[in-house]
Amino acid sequence: MLNTLAQAFALITTWEVIVAMFAASVYGLVIGSLPGLSATMATALLVPVTFYLSPIAAIATIVAASTMAIFAGDIPGALLRIPGTPASAAYADEAYAMTRKGEAELALGAGVWFSAVGGIAGTLSLMILAPPLAEIALSFSTFEYFWLAFLGLMCATLVARSSPVKAIASMFIGLLVACIGIENPGGVPRFTFGITNLFGGIEPIPALVGVFAVAQVMRAMLTPEPPPIPKRKFGSIMAGQWRLTKKYNWQMTRGNIIGIIIGVLPGAGADMAAWVSYAMSKRFSKEPEKFGTGHVEGLVEAGASNNASIASGWVPSLLFGIPGDTIAAIAIGVLYMKGLNPGPTLFTEKASSMYAIYLMFIIANIIMIPLGIVMIRLASHVLRAPRSTVMPVIMLCCAVGSFAIGNNMFGVVTVATFGIIGYVMEENGYPVAAMVLGIVMGTMIEQSFVTSLIKSDGSVLPFFERPIAAILAAMAIGALIWPVLVWVWRKLRREAAPATASR
C-alpha cells in the first residue's frame, strides 16, 4: 500500500504531469466560466491533445479540466445570472441575487470552497468504494455485465430531465450508432452501406465532440450574445467561508453524499446533482422562505454536490467501463486509448495508476482554491472576450482535433454529422447524454448479451440464475417498468380527479 502510494507519487511528480495539470486547470477555468461552453465540451476538446501525452498526464488533464470547469461555471452564474456550465444552472438565480445584495464575494467564495470540499469528498468515495467493488466484480460473468450495462442505460434514462420515452429512444439511437462497423459477433460489415470509413465503426470521441461542441456553436448562431461581465472590485473572497462550513455542516455533508450517489449512477452527472441538492436544501431548510432571495444555504449544498459527483462518476467508469456521466464517458475513451482498459483488474494490476488518479483529484481540488480566486478576480477581464472570437477558435479545434484522432478526414465528417444530430435531438427534447451513453456502451452491451446468449444456448433462464445477476436483473427490470407505473398512476389520478370534483 505505502509502496504503491510512493509509486503513484513518482508517477505524478514529473514535469509533464505538473505542466499538463496546470495548463488544463487554467483551460478548464476559462472554458467553464464562459457562458455556453460546458465542462463536457471543455473535456471533449482536450482529448486530441491527450493523444500525445503519457497516460498519467492525459488523465491529469481530464481530471483537472473537468474539476475546474464545474466550479468556474459558478462565476458567470453569480455575476451575470447566466450559468457558465449546466451544472451551475440550478443556483445561478440564487447566486445572482446574492451579488445584487452586495454579497458577490460570499457567493463566489462559497462556490470555490464548497466545490473543493465536495471534490475531495467525491475523491474519498472513489478511493473507498472502488477497490472493494472491484473485488466483487472480479467474479462477474457476462450475465452480470449484461445486466449491469442494461441497468446503467436504464439509470441514464430515468434521471433525464425529459420524457423517459424520449430518453430511451435516444439511448437506442446511441446503441444503433454503436452497431455500425465490422466489430460485431459475426465480423461482418454491418450498416456500413459500402463506405470503407464506416468499417471501423463510429469513434466515440469525434461523436462526442460533435454533440457537445459543434452543436453548441450551432445554438450560438441563433441565440443572442450574453452581456459581458461588469467590472467590479472584489473584497476578500474566502472570508466567512469557515463560518459557513460550521453553520451549514450538515447541508454540506448531505450535498456531498447526494453528489456522490448521483455521480455513481450512470449517465447522471453534475447538473443533475446540483438540481437535486438545491431542491433538497430548500425542502429541508429551516428557513425555506429565504431561498431565491440571495440565501447562501442552497449554494453550499448544491456547490458541494456538483463537484462531488465528478470524482464519484469515475467509480463505474474505472470498474466496468460504464460512464457515470458524460465527462466520464470521455475519460473512458482516453483510458482505452492509453491502455488502461477499464475493469476490476485495473485495481490490482495497475494499482499505482489508480492511486495516481486519486492523488490528482485531490491535488486538483486543492489548487482549485488559489486558481479559482485568481480567476474570480480576473473574471471581468477574461470574460470580456466576445463570443464571435471564441466560437471560431472552437470550430478550428473541432476540425483539427477530430482529424488528429485518426489522422483521417472522416473524423471531421463524423463531428459535423453528430453536431447536426445532437442539435436536432436537443431542440426536440431528446437528451443527448443518453445517446452518448449508448454509443460508449454499445459494443460492451452487445458483446455481453450475445456471449451470454451463446453460453445459455438461446435460453433466457441463465440470465437470472446467478445470485448477483438475479439482483441486477430485478433492479434493471424495475427501472424499466418504473416510468410505466408512474405514467399509469398519473393517468388514473387525473381521471379520478375530475370524477371527484364533479361530485
Add this chain to the structure above:
Amino acid sequence: MRLPDRVTGLFLVGLGAAAAYGGWQLPPVPGQPVGPNVFPLVIGTGLALCGLAIALGIGRSFEEEEHLIPVEGGQPTPPTSKLYGLRALLPPALLLLYVAIAERLGFILTAAMIVYVTSTALGARWKVALPLALLAPIGIHLIFSKLLRVPLPPGVLPMPW
C-alpha cells in the same frame, strides 16, 4: 428546428424498422444460434416502439419546462424569418467544406476562411474578424502541427516551421 413529436416519433419508427430489417438481413454465423443480426433486431424493434409511443404522445407529461433564465437589460430580439433557422447549419457546413477543400487549399487558408465566416456570422465586424482569421489558424497550426505533430495539410501555403 423544433419539430412536432409526431414527426420525430414517426421518423424513429422508420429508423427502427429499417435497422431491424437491416439486422435481420445479415448473414448468421454458421453453427451458432446468435450472430450479428440479433442486436440490431432488438434495438430496431425497441426504437420503433419508442417512436410509436412518442408519436402517440405517451410520456409527454414528464417533460419539464426548460429553465430559461431571461437576460436582464432587454436583448434585441433576433429577426425571425424562415431562413434564420438555417443559420444553425453553418458550422457543420463549414466543417464539411473543410473536409472537401483542406487537402488542396491547405490548412491555413481553409481555417482562415472558417474563422472569418463563423466570426462574422456571430456578429463580429471585419476589424475583429480579419485579424482573428489571420492569427487563429497560425496559432492552432503551431499547437497541433508543431507541438503535437498532427500532419495538417500544407496545401498552397505551407508554414515555414
